[in-house]
């Protein structure tokens with residue numbers, strides 16, 4: 237399909253820094269390599285539905301090692317279409333484990349343990365059936381992502397008082413229930429219509445990981461999976477994402493103090509985010525979104541940018557975001573009553589440079 241692209245969405249194709257940090261993504265986007273979930277479907281896994289969860293995790297660990305070897309071979313030369321589909325795959329194993337997690341939910345750091353297969357709802361308000369707010373070709377994401385086939389799901393695992401998508405994250409609209417087969421057709425159609433990727437977002441995609449895996453079971457077209465998350469997910473979710481997510485588009489907006497808990501009801505945010513970013517780098521490619529909040533430059537923006545440079549690499553793709561505006565319950569947090577000043581925007585750029593970051597955009 238012919239469409240007008242943003243000029244930076246065209247020039248980014250020749251941007252050496254973007255290409256270096258997202259090299260596999262560019263190859264999958266241009267159909268030169270298969271998306272990770274298609275490789276996971278070709279890797280045999282030895283498990284039975286009656287196996288206890290710890291046995292399934294052991295098998296998953298073994299498959300994760302084998303996946304790296306298989307992906308490397310496929311990327312080097314092997315045509316993945318020639319590999320026969322196994323009876324049970326690494327991808328099927330992920331889906332089985334995710335189905336078990338639904339019975340005592342711990343997809344995110346809250347670990348509510350509710351049985352969502354019985355439509356019980358935890359903190360995020362998500363039950364059993366995937367509930368969608370909207371599906372569209374997003375032209376406002378990072379240049380390398382647009383047009384991005386974006387699917388907004390309902391519910392969220394955090395409660396940012398300044399949330400811009402609060403009607404979705406807090407279920408202030410009903411959303412529309414969707415079956416995996418229907419959603420698979422939507423994803424396929426977005427890709428065939430020229431979207432560079434499928435962008436799983438919300439609210440938050442984490443509560444719906446089982447339903448996302450179920451959806452991708454029905455997808456055979458190669459499309460890069462962009463996991464667009466608040467990063468507040470559990471180590472178990474992190475393991476399931478390896479071999480499923482091609483690009484981790486992760487928020488990192490609070491520093492190690494108490495800001496995350498005070499503003500977003502997210503205790504332990506720094507530790508959880510740091511861990512999930514390190515794991516994302518091991519298993520895929522990263523774009524990090526650092527939302528700059530007014531009056532939070534020194535306590536949040538500075539340590540976050542420094543941590544990224546020191547622990548991931550100065551070449552990490554970072555989007556320093558200036559679009560904060562007071563929304564929803566931001567009036568409850570005195571320092572968040574206003575937009576950023578020009579000085580704060582300049583200071584954030586200075587901080588990125590001081591940290592040594594070389595691949596950031598604003």
Ligand code: SF4
Nearest residue numbers: 341344347348358360
């Ligand atoms: S995903 Fe929802 S139900 Fe599950 S642990 Fe997190 S907040 Fe609780």
